[in-house]
Amino acid sequence: MHPSPVISRSYDSEDDLRLIRGLLMEARARAGIWRYPLIAETMWPVFMALRHLDPRRHIRLWFAGEQLAGYAFLGEDPSFEWEILTDYRDSGIETEATEWMDARLGECRAADPGKWSGPIVAGARQDDPQRIAFLEEKGFRRGGEFSEFNLIRPLTDPIPERPLPPGFQIRPVSGPAEAPARAAIHRDVWSPWSVARIDGQDYLHLMHLPGYKPELDLVVTAPDGAFAAYANGWLDERNRIGDFGPVGAQSAFRRLGLSRAVMAEGLRRMRTLGMERACVSTGMKNAPAIALYQSLGFTIVNQYLEFIR
Numbered sequence: 001m002h003p004s005p006v007i008s009r010s011y012d013s014e015d016d017l018r019l020i021r022g023l024l025m026e027a028r029a030r031a032g033i034w035r036y037p038l039i040a041e042t043m044w045p046v047f048m049a050l051r052h053l054d055p056r057r058h059i060r061l062w063f064a065g066e067q068l069a070g071y072a073f074l075g076e077d078p079s080f081e082w083e084i085l086t087d088y089r090d091s092g093i094e095t096e097a098t099e100w101m102d103a104r105l106g107e108c109r110a111a112d113p114g115k116w117s118g119p120i121v122a123g124a125r126q127d128d129p130q131r132i133a134f135l136e137e138k139g140f141r142r143g144g145e146f147s148e149f150n151l152i153r154p155l156t157d158p159i160p161e162r163p164l165p166p167g168f169q170i171r172p173v174s175g176p177a178e179a180p181a182r183a184a185i186h187r188d189v190w191s192p193w194s195v196a197r198i199d200g201q202d203y204l205h206l207m208h209l210p211g212y213k214p215e216l217d218l219v220v221t222a223p224d225g226a227f228a229a230y231a232n233g234w235l236d237e238r239n240r241i242g243d244f245g246p247v248g249a250q251s252a253f254r255r256l257g258l259s260r261a262v263m264a265e266g267l268r269r270m271r272t273l274g275m276e277r278a279c280v281s282t283g284m285k286n287a288p289a290i291a292l293y294q295s296l297g298f299t300i301v302n303q304y305l306e307f308i309r
């Protein structure tokens, strides 16, 4: 039995994003850090939904009294994500969220079949049989392409220090004037995936979102000043965890140790900010990223399995 009836409403404002972040930190504290997504994994797709979709139609929240008990969003591609605070799992929110998603997806497909008619992708951590059973009951089947490894490293372990190639430097993005260049390197790294579709205005929006930490928006500059690699860091202050994502290097500047160096700087900064561990996730097929993270002392602790319907 739950003390308050659960009611749902559409996403309304950035205060809701603060609540979503708070739910994730609280849920990670109660259920163990690998039952729930990283802050980075949630902030990025929510940010994309805020910029490319109508968030009131694509993000929904469930409240028990004042407390956010769960949220769901229907993202582009299409993708379905939902998280529910531990105490409210099995209270009917999963079912309501799926029905809400199906109704929205139906509307999207009717309005723009070209964009929305592909299979819908969702996921579950491999140690979450309840969520896996729910997905299967709702007609989802195991996919594979976007399954991910979740990795972790303690910040008490030594952080590798290696010199950068001559002329390269690490620093945070200096401010709004660099948003277009910062968006441009993100596009270059991630094209042709839909996650690449951001411009300077989008990046400016990201820089003002709750939870964005300017000192953890790190770049490596090439000798001519161009951005060569980057890593975004986010904080889960409740659990003292620094989360990375996204991470990338321009193809012309790969295998120079730039991503390792920028992440090492991120790790040092996270430690200075009081974090005790760092987390990152990447596709199981992304051998370069897995090798990069392992070279920084991360180890694989869980798997996020892709499900498709």
Ligand SMILES: CC(C)(COP(=O)(O)OP(=O)(O)OC[C@H]1O[C@@H](n2cnc3c(N)ncnc32)[C@H](O)[C@@H]1OP(=O)(O)O)[C@@H](O)C(=O)NCCC(=O)NCCS
Pocket: 189, 229, 245, 246, 247, 248, 249, 250, 253, 254, 255, 256, 257, 258, 259, 260, 261, 281, 282, 283, 286, 287, 288, 289, 291, 292, 293, 295
């Ligand atoms: C993954 C990625 C960020 C690596 O960036 P990078 O700057 O080339 O990596 P580094 O030069 O710092 O490599 C550090 C270590 O990682 C490993 N590594 C990096 N790329 C590798 C590759 N292609 N194959 C095997 N190992 C690789 C190696 O151990 C390397 O050390 P070494 O060169 O001394 O052997 C880059 O390939 C990229 O941007 N890919 C596309 C975006 C992406 O997948 N991002 C990460 C997913 S969240």
